[in-house]
Amino acid sequence: MPVRAPRICSCGKVVPAGSTCPCQARRAAERKARFDKSRPNSTQRGYTREWEKARKAFLARHPACARCGAPANVVDHKTPHRGDQRLFWDKANWQPLCTPCHSGAKQRAERRHSGKAKP
Template identity: 40%
Template sequence: MPSRPPSRCGACRKLRTAGGRCGCSRPSQRQAAATRAEWSWVYADPQWALLRDQVLSEEPLCRAQCGRPPRVVDHIRPHRGDPLLAFDRANLQAMCKPCHDAKTARETGFAGAGPKRVGAVEVTLVCGPPCSGKTSYVRERAERGDLVVDWDALAQALGSPHPHDHPRPLVPFIAEARDAVVARLERRHDVARVWIIATAPRASDRAHLAPEGARTVLLATAEDECVRRARRDDRPPGTIDAIETWWRTYRADQTAPPR
């Protein structure tokens, strides 16, 4: 009689061992993840796709009032597989991914998992136009164990074949990966210093990207110097346009009346 092939865990999707173990870290976490997997049918239902589009079109800003554009539709009361709650428009709200991830962590009880560095985390947002020296600035100052959130590094980790020229279909995934890492800072961790690298020409961009209390370093390297570096380093087509756009946006933001 042929042996039965190993099954996959519904939570972590890893193959179970002969003893029934999988890749989930703790029994309580395995149980919670498996339970959530049982509710995944909600998001495969055609009714959910229609509701999601409706909520995102009706609510242009995150309901957590962080000012970010929403990308996720959240259940105000967790539906736990109940279709009355799952498909009730009044129980839905649009949220950005960092706020949604933080809310989910609180609801599932994993917001407090692991060591915590409350008040001891030093977060620095380093921003400026392309070729302004952001990555070099961080590389010269980052130490072993520092967390570095770099758009280009994330892009390559997600499959981009070039260090600076990323396929457009990957952009939403790169953005969500970055947002997820930043949102993870709101939960317990053991990181002492964090560096976030971004262009962020507007003050509002910088406010949205940096967690509360973060230090911002603006490398406003002169436009002609950035262009010179782009040509010297043989950066991909479009880099010079991106530099000019950054400076045009930055100058307009500097002169715009306060809201």
């Protein structure tokens, strides 16, 4: 079975195939930290005690992930609400997801459709 050759990072280090150079990992962490500083906290984004109650009730009625059928533990907004409280509370916009489906495939799809990469 063929093995991919290592690559040379822009910093000059040889990096094994499938790995990230430490300098690239550090830059990514710094970029994400800058983004997090400017991002409102969860309460400011609408995730309050009332949301937790509604989330718990929704998951009790919809216990399976809409994508893979595994036990759901996340209520996802099908269309990102981006602070729009009407869309945030629209139950027709909610779907139950498991953590892997929400954190992986759903986030990649949102980045693809938003037209810009997110940290």
